[in-house]
Amino acid sequence: MDGMTSGSDLVSFPTDEGRATTEAIIDDPSNALICLDFDGTLAPIVADPQDARPDPEAMAALERLLTRVGQVAIVTGRPVDVALQLGGFAMLPDTSRLRVFGQYGAETWNGATGHIHVPAQPPAIGEAKLQIERMLADLSAQNPALRGTAIEDKGLAIGVHTRRAADPAEALVELTPRLDTLADRLGLITEPGRNVVELRAGHSDKGDVVAKLLDDPSIGAAAFCGDDLGDISAFAVLIKWRRRTGRRAACVVSASDEVPSLRERADVLCEGPSGIAAWLTSLTSTDS
């Protein structure tokens, strides 16, 4: 452990809880729960969502963790099939303790059984896509800053990405209130993220996923690793559980300049996905 804290400038412990939870997971992995967000946490942020891939060091650590940690969950805004394809999670040698929760918990994959659950697409999503396409065509004709804004059709949600727009920040400012209004009209919710706004049905959020996972009396220590606004509900549930049960729980933040406010929530502060990889590796290193 000392090696990690002093030897790596990628990981630090702003709270005693961060260090204590890390030690608790190392001491008793079989009763630990580790939850991981995908984009910006396991996988570095890239311009095109289809190009995202997990950090290889993180995947190597995940593979080792899956042989010793009680439960590991990938909790992501991605559709479950996309997360499986980009992450290669189903190809890991032992998936019996691994689950993937896609679309903020609306979709699931169980690594013990291989079972996938994907609910039917709400009709409002098809309508949202049509209206967003029209909105983007109209607005981009008037304002060049929006050109390059891309739509991601996720089945249960539509993502509107401005990362590749001529001016990502201005495009987001222009689009966000309009997308909020559209979502309201169609009975959907908006999910803001890193250069993205998603319209989705409000089935569940990451906090709901973590609450269900923590409803297991055998869990002695838990951690949630995230980088974006959609991860805050999970951090909140973790903190509530920690206060209620007196057990160890850490908010592990994959820090970025895009969401600087998240740093304040960190028990374990990791510098981006490389920091997350270093922290995961420290959980399995034999000299810790």
Ligand SMILES: O=P(O)(O)OC[C@H]1O[C@H](O[C@H]2O[C@H](CO)[C@@H](O)[C@H](O)[C@H]2O)[C@H](O)[C@@H](O)[C@@H]1O
């Ligand atoms: O919950 P997550 O696993 O963090 O997924 C949230 C959304 O992430 C993806 O978008 C983000 O990552 C892209 C690839 O690095 C990047 O281009 C984009 O700007 C980011 O917002 C993904 O495309 C969405 O479907 C996820 O919901």
